[in-house]
Amino acid sequence: MYLRELHLTRFRNYQNCLIEFETQKTILLGNNAQGKSNLLEAVELLATLKSHRTSKDQDLVFQKAEVGQIKAIVKRLYSETELTLTLRQKGRRTVAVNHESLRRQIDFLGRLNAVEFSSLDLDLVRGSPEKRRHWIDALLIQIEPVYAYILQEYNKVLRQRNALLKTIRKSLDEGEVNSEESTWEQLALWDSQLAANGSRVMRRRARVMARLAPIAQQWHRKISKETEQLNIEYAPNVNWLEDNPQVVQQAILDRIKLRKVAEENLGTTVVGPHRDEVEFTINETPARSYGSSGQQRTLVLALKLAELELIETVVGEPPLLLLDDVLAELDLDRQNQLLSAIADRFQTLITTTHLSSFDQQWVKSSQILTIDNGTINKK
Numbered sequence: 024m025y026l027r028e029l030h031l032t033r034f035r036n037y038q039n040c041l042i043e044f045e046t047q048k049t050i051l052l053g054n055n056a057q058g059k060s061n062l063l064e065a066v067e068l069l070a071t072l073k074s075h076r077t078s079k080d081q082d083l084v085f086q087k088a089e090v091g092q093i094k095a096i097v098k099r100l101y102s103e104t105e106l107t108l109t110l111r112q113k114g115r116r117t118v119a120v121n122h123e124s125l126r127r128q129i130d131f132l133g134r135l136n137a138v139e140f141s142s143l144d145l146d147l148v149r150g151s152p153e154k155r156r157h158w159i160d161a162l163l164i165q166i167e168p169v170y171a172y173i174l175q176e177y178n179k180v181l182r183q184r185n186a187l188l189k190t191i192r193k194s195l196d197e198g199e200v201n202s203e204e205s206t207w208e209q210l211a212l213w214d215s216q217l218a219a220n221g222s223r224v225m226r227r228r229a230r231v232m233a234r235l236a237p238i239a240q241q242w243h244r245k246i247s248k249e250t251e252q253l254n255i256e257y258a259p260n261v262n263w264l265e266d267n268p269q270v271v272q273q274a275i276l277d278r279i280k281l282r283k284v285a286e287e288n289l290g291t292t293v294v295g296p297h298r299d300e301v302e303f304t305i306n307e308t309p310a311r312s313y314g315s316s317g318q319q320r321t322l323v324l325a326l327k328l329a330e331l332e333l334i335e336t337v338v339g340e341p342p343l344l345l346l347d348d349v350l351a352e353l354d355l356d357r358q359n360q361l362l363s364a365i366a367d368r369f370q371t372l373i374t375t376t377h378l379s380s381f382d383q384q385w386v387k388s389s390q391i392l393t394i395d396n397g398t399i400n401k402k
């Protein structure tokens with residue numbers, strides 16, 4: 024797929040900016056805080072309807088403006104589509120495809136695919152489990168857009184169940200024995216909802232990890248010159264023996280029973296995919312605590328290359344690659360591995376503050392755009 028045009032109106036620090044992408048590779052060159060990451064964020068939003076930098080639309084709209092917009096023309100093998108995402112300071116965002124508004128946001132997903140790689144991605148290894156859950160979820164949304172809906176439903180159930188557990192906790196604090204039957208009936212209802220929705224999330228996470236792990240392992244072996252063996256293990260909060268909805272749901276219900284007292288005392292849900300983890304080990308040592316920063320970079324690079332490949336296999340077309348200031352973080356050897364893997368296969372947008380760290384061949388074959396305080400010029 025190919026992003027031909029991007030038009031940003033009152034988005035972040037862009038007032039009105041039209042960018043036409045003329046080659047497979049674009050270098051976005053500019054000093055700090057000029058709008059390079061903002062531009063990649065716009066593409067990320069079109070691909071996932073999420074930004075890894077903020078969950079508030081107010082942050083995305085140009086200061087004090089009411090409405091901001093991201094518009095793009097995407098060329099696919101057999102079609103060309105115009106995508107429009109309208110963001111509001113107050114009120115809901117809206118989406119349109121070829122000028123037609125869509126009622127459901129998930130119908131917007133899957134029309135543009137992108138893998139982003141920024142220095143923040145090192146947090147994938149070092150950061151909290153939440154970072155890794157977000158990472159799997161963002162990948163799943165791209166290869167199976169209905170997952171966005173499944174996750175949203177799970178989170179709704181989780182919020183409601185937590186609210187009920189909080190009330191139970193409060194009455195325990197106040198010394199009331201909560202004997203009201205309706206409270207326990209309600210909780211039993213939320214238990215089964217949590218199990219039904221939780222099993223959908225967990226089974227999909229398990230499946231995508233099973234597909235991604237061998238690809239990432241292969242890349243990792245190659246980048247580490249066969250010296251290191253990566254292992255990726257999805258560690259769900261609940262274990263099950265068979266990939267079958269009933270089996271997984273029952274496993275969740277059994278664990279809820281086991282953790283009943285803890286949940287009531289804490290006043291929150293402790294069982295479910297919101298407590299999942301992904302474990303990375305290198306030569307059987309946990310990468311998070313023992314990996315050197317070089318090893319951690321190799322690991323993240325292998326994961327990103329695996330994401331590109333997996334999306335390409337599932338979608339049938341190569342996704343875009345967004346590299347946010349990341350080349351400088353990699354040594355020459357890893358840079359070359361990345362650049363040769365990309366070659367001309369993936370349309371790549373890459374931000375940098377200076378061109379000197381780039382391979383000259385790469386510079387020659389790229390379109391170079393300079394970014395200065397929300398305005399873009401060809402170099």
Ligand SMILES: Nc1ncnc2c1ncn2[C@@H]1O[C@H](COP(=O)(O)OP(=O)(O)OP(=O)(O)O)[C@@H](O)[C@H]1O
Nearest residue numbers: 035036055056057058059060061082083084085086
């Ligand atoms: N909603 C907004 N309205 C106006 N300006 C904004 C908004 N959100 C962010 N900005 C501005 O965008 C700029 C940051 O841009 P961006 O994060 O893209 O930096 P960058 O060019 O990638 O720099 P770096 O190299 O430091 O990552 C800052 O000047 C910030 O004030």
